[in-house]
Amino acid sequence: MRRALRVLTHAASLALLVPAIALAQPRPTPSAPSDPAAGQRIFDAQCAWCHGNQGDGGTGPNLHGRLRHATTLTSVVDIIVNGIPGTDMPSFRLGLTERSTRQTAAYVLSLSRSASRPAIGNTERGAALYQSNGCGSCHVVDGRGGILGPELTAIGGRRGSVYLREAMVKPAAAHPPGYLVVRAVPANNGPEIRGIRVNEDVFWIQIRDAAGTVHSLQKSELSRLDREPDSTLMPSYESRLSATQLDDLVAYLATLRGAK
Numbered sequence: 001m002r003r004a005l006r007v008l009t010h011a012a013s014l015a016l017l018v019p020a021i022a023l024a025q026p027r028p029t030p031s032a033p034s035d036p037a038a039g040q041r042i043f044d045a046q047c048a049w050c051h052g053n054q055g056d057g058g059t060g061p062n063l064h065g066r067l068r069h070a071t072t073l074t075s076v077v078d079i080i081v082n083g084i085p086g087t088d089m090p091s092f093r094l095g096l097t098e099r100s101t102r103q104t105a106a107y108v109l110s111l112s113r114s115a116s117r118p119a120i121g122n123t124e125r126g127a128a129l130y131q132s133n134g135c136g137s138c139h140v141v142d143g144r145g146g147i148l149g150p151e152l153t154a155i156g157g158r159r160g161s162v163y164l165r166e167a168m169v170k171p172a173a174a175h176p177p178g179y180l181v182v183r184a185v186p187a188n189n190g191p192e193i194r195g196i197r198v199n200e201d202v203f204w205i206q207i208r209d210a211a212g213t214v215h216s217l218q219k220s221e222l223s224r225l226d227r228e229p230d231s232t233l234m235p236s237y238e239s240r241l242s243a244t245q246l247d248d249l250v251a252y253l254a255t256l257r258g259a260k
Helices: 002-024 036-046 073-082 098-111 124-132 161-169 243-254
Strands: 181-186 192-200 204-209 214-220 223-228
Touching: 036 098, 073 098, 124 243, 161 243, 181 204, 181 214, 192 214
Parallel strands: none
Antiparallel strands: 181 192, 181 223, 192 204, 204 214
């Protein structure tokens, strides 16, 4: 009887030890949920449309070097999930799993730790071209300039070099939001007014013309009001500047990334 009890006690002790031994055994390590290689495949499929192949930039910013909105894996994940309000960066909350999000974030972070490709143009010559071509009469940089066109203080952190060049060569194709061109023709045979729509409601429209003057017009006093979504007041510099000068100007604009 005593021997039977000892056997049962020994068996019970072994049964208690088995889970502990199993927990102590090394287990196969699954692929890391933040694997950059897997993230690159997702990036190429989902993000390269805006950020360019290998993150070199397009309608979205170049991701090499310092990131303006994120510095850690957690903060990059947050941007992928929630987007960036007030920018073109959308939320991918419904488009990616948690694992895929972390993998993509890891790849983006690896890009930010690598140096960006050297600019083709010369930034100093580009800055001089910006001034000599009167770009500051329409655009603000660091609080100085005109307001007819978009502010450029941080344009290099929002757009890639390919987009910047396209915007100068074919400005209508790179039409920025919020700069709708309208043409108003008064019913009393007054001069037509063409410019950027500043504000509009049911009864009134405000238009800023190319000289920067804002006109407040009552719609009932207009014979026609045309909206030109494919037009722009920005001239093309394709024939005004050489290819080298365009490279220089793009190189300068790419350095404009806002507050340091």
